[in-house]
Amino acid sequence: MNTHTIQFASATTWPPVSDVDPIVGGRVELQLLTTLKCNLKCSYCSLGVGEVLGTQTELKYDIDQLTAFVDKHLRDKEVYVTFYGGEPTLNRAMMENVMRRFPEFRFQLQTNGTLLDSLPDWMLHRLSNILVSIDGGEQTTDGYRGRGVWRQVLKNVAHVGDRLGGSFTARVTWGHPDTGFEELDDLAESFDYL
Numbered sequence: 442m443n444t445h446t447i448q449f450a451s452a453t454t455w456p457p458v459s460d461v462d463p464i465v466g467g468r469v470e471l472q473l474l475t476t477l478k479c480n481l482k483c484s485y486c487s488l489g490v491g492e493v494l495g496t497q498t499e500l501k502y503d504i505d506q507l508t509a510f511v512d513k514h515l516r517d518k519e520v521y522v523t524f525y526g527g528e529p530t531l532n533r534a535m536m537e538n539v540m541r542r543f544p545e546f547r548f549q550l551q552t553n554g555t556l557l558d559s560l561p562d563w564m565l566h567r568l569s570n571i572l573v574s575i576d577g578g579e580q581t582t583d584g585y586r587g588r589g590v591w592r593q594v595l596k597n598v599a600h601v602g603d604r605l606g607g608s609f610t611a612r613v614t615w616g617h618p619d620t621g622f623e624e625l626d627d628l629a630e631s632f633d634y635l
């Protein structure tokens with residue numbers, strides 16, 4: 442019968458010493474959920490699936506809690522905030538609070554684009570990028586998002602473009618088999634990135 446000697450790890454290497462700074466690196470993207478409300482009802486939206494439907498509500502984000510988190514973990518970091526929803530422009534007050542409280546941060550907005558014309562000039566000027574959800578051409582986009590949405594979005598993009606501090610990015614969920622490259626090429630006429 443073979444006998445083996447069991448080797449135990451050295452007592453000095455256990456337990457591991459926890460990292461003083463749990464966030465590695467100097468750059469951080471902070472994704473802030475602003476609201477679960479939305480003014481659209483896209484057919485594929487996960488907010489409308491199963492038990493989630495009907496629970497949509499305003500988030501009570503406490504700016505002081507966020508500040509405490511930033512002070513503890515993000516001091517000395519380069520922070521890029523992305524505002525998410527629902528539709529973030531429906532909670533403009535929160536966006537404004539965060540942008541004014543942390544003027545040294547960079548900001549990005551993920552939006553359906555239909556309410557962009559409601560944003561004040563200073564806010565547009567401070568945004569480094571706006572990601573606009575769109576599904577391709579008019580027929581495809583309106584098929585998923587509702588009649589008139591494609592026109593409204595393109596109108597808003599053209600309308601606020603010269604007040605935007607950064608870039609416009611079309612965020613396309615390419616899910617319809619009939620969506621062609623021509624539709625995407627057309628979007629490149631209105632957006633900086635696709």
Ligand code: SF4
Nearest residue numbers: 479481482483486553
């Ligand atoms: S715009 Fe976004 S959050 Fe609003 S219904 Fe469409 S997929 Fe959902």
